[in-house]
Amino acid sequence: MLRAKNLSFQIGGNLLINDISLTLAPGEFTMVLGPNGAGKSTLLKLLTGTETPHQGQVWYGDQPLKSIPLATLARQKAVLSQLLSLPFDLSVTEVVMMGRYPYFDLNPTSQDKQIADDCLKAVGMFSFKTRAFESLSGGEKQKVHLARVLAQLYRQPSDGAAPDQSIKYLFLDEPISALDIHYQHQILKLVRELASHNMIVFVIVHDINLALQYAQKVILLDQGRIYGIGHPDEVLTESAIETVFKLKTYFMTHPETGRRVMVC
Numbered sequence: 691m692l693r694a695k696n697l698s699f700q701i702g703g704n705l706l707i708n709d710i711s712l713t714l715a716p717g718e719f720t721m722v723l724g725p726n727g728a729g730k731s732t733l734l735k736l737l738t739g740t741e742t743p744h745q746g747q748v749w750y751g752d753q754p755l756k757s758i759p760l761a762t763l764a765r766q767k768a769v770l771s772q773l774l775s776l777p778f779d780l781s782v783t784e785v786v787m788m789g790r791y792p793y794f795d796l797n798p799t800s801q802d803k804q805i806a807d808d809c810l811k812a813v814g815m816f817s818f819k820t821r822a823f824e825s826l827s828g829g830e831k832q833k834v835h836l837a838r839v840l841a842q843l844y845r846q847p848s849d850g851a852a853p854d855q856s857i858k859y860l861f862l863d864e865p866i867s868a869l870d871i872h873y874q875h876q877i878l879k880l881v882r883e884l885a886s887h888n889m890i891v892f893v894i895v896h897d898i899n900l901a902l903q904y905a906q907k908v909i910l911l912d913q914g915r916i917y918g919i920g921h922p923d924e925v926l927t928e929s930a931i932e933t934v935f936k937l938k939t940y941f942m943t944h945p946e947t948g949r950r951v952m953v954c
């Protein structure tokens with residue numbers, strides 16, 4: 691369980707996050723939506739420890755986030771932020787291998803290499819493994835960074851011991867913003883599957899229909915506050931979207947699945 695209580699955060703007198711409390715459960719795929727500047731990335735930074743709240747606290751399980759050693763956190767939590775460029779000239783495999791740094795000392799083991807390959811395959815980028823990262827397109831870079839965070843949280847196969855059932859925490863800030871429609875769905879299906887294996891998954895997106903299709907829980911943010919939190923059908927209503935996004939929308943029923951679909 692991840693718990694945040696009464697989080698507030700300000701910069702230069704501007705209250706970016708205003709008294710937010712929430713609980714995220716393992717197995718639950720949570721998507722976060724809201725207008726530009728609503729505070730989504732800032733909330734992610736507070737929940738991951740990148741920023742420290744001026745008020746309130748975050749717990750992973752029963753431990754305050756700030757009390758968890760970084761080496762422990764590196765094996766539990768992975769974050770994909772919006773910044774996708776790298777200052778060094780690395781190959782695709784080397785970028786994915788960064789996700790394995792918490793697990794090896796000097797050199798990656800054959801198991802780390804296998805995991806990196808598996809994660810590249812999962813995002814459809816295995817054939818690019820020797821390419822220079824900086825030579826990739828924006829969408830290709832995004833997929834490689836996804837492979838990196840997948841490699842970081844990869845559950846080690848057990849050698850006869852009990853399988854790794856520990857809770858993992860995955861935070862993705864607009865992970866599909868550069869992806870074509872095929873990969874948007876492929877990656878969200880992959881992430882939903884990961885969530886079902888005892889993972890807390892917190893994903894920022896802008897596409898309301900994708901949230902309606904994939905999320906089990908949504909958080910709708912507006913001006914640093916939670917406007918709504920809960921099941922997508924209950925939170926993403928015509929009136930909520932009109933209030934928060936200042937846009938008139940209509941909901942229809944998908945002809946095959948019966949789920950709600952939004953049109954403008």
Ligand SMILES: Nc1ncnc2c1ncn2[C@@H]1O[C@H](COP(=O)(O)OP(=O)(O)OP(=O)(O)O)[C@@H](O)[C@H]1O
Nearest residue numbers: 701702704706724725726727728729730731732733
């Ligand atoms: N370092 C900073 N100094 C001043 N203002 C900041 C700083 N970082 C963020 N902000 C402001 O805080 C607000 C929330 O930013 P945040 O990046 O969390 O929004 P967001 O909901 O993720 O937006 P988007 O959908 O555009 O990515 C914005 O108005 C932003 O300009």
